Amino acid sequence: MNTRNLLVLPDDLPVPEDDGACAHLEGMNMPTIALASTSGAKINLGLEDGISVVYFYPMTGRPDAPPMVGWNEIPGARGCTPQSCSFRDHHSDLLNIGAKVYGVSSQSSEDQKEAVQRLHLPFELLSDSSFELATALRLPTFKYNSLRLIKRLTLIIKNGSIRKVFYPVFPPNENAANVIAWLQKNDA
Numbered sequence: 001m002n003t004r005n006l007l008v009l010p011d012d013l014p015v016p017e018d019d020g021a022c023a024h025l026e027g028m029n030m031p032t033i034a035l036a037s038t039s040g041a042k043i044n045l046g047l048e049d050g051i052s053v054v055y056f057y058p059m060t061g062r063p064d065a066p067p068m069v070g071w072n073e074i075p076g077a078r079g080c081t082p083q084s085c086s087f088r089d090h091h092s093d094l095l096n097i098g099a100k101v102y103g104v105s106s107q108s109s110e111d112q113k114e115a116v117q118r119l120h121l122p123f124e125l126l127s128d129s130s131f132e133l134a135t136a137l138r139l140p141t142f143k144y145n146s147l148r149l150i151k152r153l154t155l156i157i158k159n160g161s162i163r164k165v166f167y168p169v170f171p172p173n174e175n176a177a178n179v180i181a182w183l184q185k186n187d188a
Helices: 080-089 091-097 109-119 132-137 172-185
Strands: 034-037 042-044 051-056 099-105 124-127 141-144 147-150 153-158 161-166
Touching: 051 080, 051 172, 080 091, 080 099, 080 109, 080 172, 091 099, 091 172, 099 147, 109 124, 153 172, 161 172
Parallel strands: 051 099, 099 124
Antiparallel strands: 034 042, 034 124, 051 153, 141 147, 153 161
């Protein structure tokens, strides 16, 4: 079995540049679209009370899968596992600030459930496999082979309104700490 360490980011990853694709998001209200959750429930981020931190990521790799040829060369693609683990490791800090955490990708709930179990994530992952939320928010996407994937970004939402956008997110393993720092400085 070919296993890879998905937790370690290569030193030579290309840095994504801000292409302005998320400039329209800050101040928007979240659409009221329910997404399938790894808990089996439907979560509607537009109806969540309080502060929600929602990180969008392309896809979580599996250590037993063959390497994804060319993946590391796509700016911002690599790092979903380190990003998720960073939010896992900072989860109690975020809860203490009063923030709920959700991860969103276009992967199926079944793939996401595998990641939740393997990575011991204490929060739910949401599947936007039909791109309903991504389309409503006009989120940036990219193609990898035959897959359409959501680019990595993080939203801080308060009572259904987007207060802060992190885009591009790099390096992904520092995203949770950057979110916490912003929340501590700002009354989200």
